[in-house]
Amino acid sequence: MSFAPMRLGALWRKEWIQIWRDPASIGIGVVLPALLLLIFGYGISLDALRLPIGVVVEKPNPLTASFVAGLEQSRYFAPHPYGSIGVAEEAMSRTKVEAILWLWGDFTRRGLREGNAPLSLIVNGVDANTARLMEGYFQGVWGQWLDWEAKTSGEPILTPVDVESRIWFNPALESRHYLAPGVIVINMTLVGALLTALVIAREWERGTMEALLSTPVSVSEILWSKIGPYFVLGMGGMAVSVGMAVGLFGAPLVGSLWVLFLAAALFLLSSLGMGLVISTAFRSTFLASMVAVVATFLPAFILSGFIFDIGSMPGPIRLFTYLLAARYFVALLQTIFLAGNVWSVILPNLAALFLMAALFLGIAWRMSRRSLE
Template sequence: MRAGVGMRLWGMIRKESLQILRDPSSISIAFVMPVVLLFLFGYGVSLDAKLIPVGIVIEQPDTASQSLAGAFDRSEFFNPRRFDTIQAAEQALNQRLIDGIVWLRNDFSSRLLSGDEAPIGVIINGVDSNQANITQGYIQGTWLAWLDHYAESRGQALPMPVSLEQRVWFNAALSSRWFLVPGLIAITMTLIGSLLTAMVVAREWERGTMEALMVTPLHRIEVLAGKLIPYFVLGMGGMLFSVALAVWQFDVPLRGSFWLLMVSSALFMLVALAIGLLISIVAKNQFVAGQMAIIITFLPAFILSGFLFDINSMPGWVQFITHLVPARYFVAILQTLFLAGDVWPVVLGNMGALLIMLLLFFTLVWRKFHKRLE
């Protein structure tokens, strides 16, 4: 009896494996798509603000004003352009040639030397509020660093009531690549698990082979296992390939345990497979199943998982919805394992949420899938 079950299951697995090998799109989604996405986000997309174009307006050039302008020239964050008048700089700002203006009026040096307040005019393009805040912070930081150097060169103590000593943990270089690439692994696994599996049962209905499966001695669990195991192996292979690219191509550190990464990835892959299979059972049409998989799994994983947008910055009701997105928990696990290490409270808490989702979706799959015509 056990040998018969094993043979039937092996036959089902072999059938689905051959189907995968005969379908170039499955291999492309599992191995080509991760490469495209990783290279696109790793090299083409950056959240780092560097070489920000700013205009420098000096109404009365002298030693102090030229020294401050030189601080912007030497900064890795700015690509400054000199303008003779504020009107010319404002015109360049209106034409989107620069993102900000640093305006040193004609009394800047005299007020600075007299010990009086020497205000600097700063005008920033606020169309992109996030970029505007970053630009404002970098301008203020450059100004304060120059002011400290200026006071030191004159043998004066800069009256600063607070001394800031900052230390950045986990991503000292503040590289957005280290933040994006681990989260992107969750996006690719969502594509592999949900999108491909969403068309498994629907394909059987469209081709008329579901009736043939129903008259076989295969048990319901053997059909489900036979369909899921090949895609699980395919998804884990894509995950390993993505991790290898992240570590060796993009130099993202993996500070946590590799085996803990494997276990959490396997858990998330099972959740994605269960969701895809549930969609496939309900839809019974490949096109509809594919569209549902994109809307239900891929788009929420891309927008609401914390991969690209900070969840804490979202409205409260949207933050509540993110708890229904499995990728949210896996992205948190990936970013923790890659950048911080084995932080067990974070990893175990998110794995617990994924386990609950796994039980829920497999229960729904078991109740919805029947070996009979309806």
């Protein structure tokens, strides 16, 4: 059967009317991406701020007061003074504080000059991630205070290593700038896979697929009529998400906008293809939606590198992530947003997305042909 542009246009018009009459499709395609970006941008942060820390000073003096003042001025700590180490340990056991800074009685300038100032940092290790963050924050405050003491006293302070940090790509260390690209991946996965997973399944449930098959349309025209409108809807949600990430949350968009939307188009085509495969295999909208969430949304959230580092995952899981289109899209977005047009990263990931889009669309066409004809 020949491919007729007029028939395809009529099918597209039918799909747009169906989308317009279905508020859930518009909500998932436009409203949900904006809502998720607001939730992740304002409600989730990988930064640990104003961490409660108990402070025990055995012999207060101007030097200890200066160091405690440095803690108070830091945005990472909220110091709570305690009279003895026993009381502070009791407070930490009751989770009133996350760490204890213990300045011993001989915390003096002489100890600083010799490089072995007597102090202890006791950290609650129940939450290992927060414990590591707190340890790193304390090292930063300690180093800044040593530099300040050296400048005010005019005498050098003995330190084994003089560390000078230089942070690339995200110098402000804002987790929002890191999370915003990942949220865009989650949004487009929902739009691409979840919506299209319901398309053909809904046609079978409503009995309209039989009526559609009685017309002269071909399988390719049916599939492209399903892909086209949702592709436009997904790219519209992408534009809204990028605008919010840059305008509302201040995420830097260092790379080219056309590269960003090319990557988004390839990823959306792969998600649409996977959604069509699920929709063709499961003719129930309930089953199709559940499979779409388990097969696309959860892996994109957990295994794409959006929040959890892929390099720290077990070997078999790392190998499995190569089968996820979201892995490549996360790498592309984080590179384009924070680092710019790094072609050694962009080109291989674009190629992987192109192959995955072709693979899933081809599988969807083969399955639909067998199922519909």
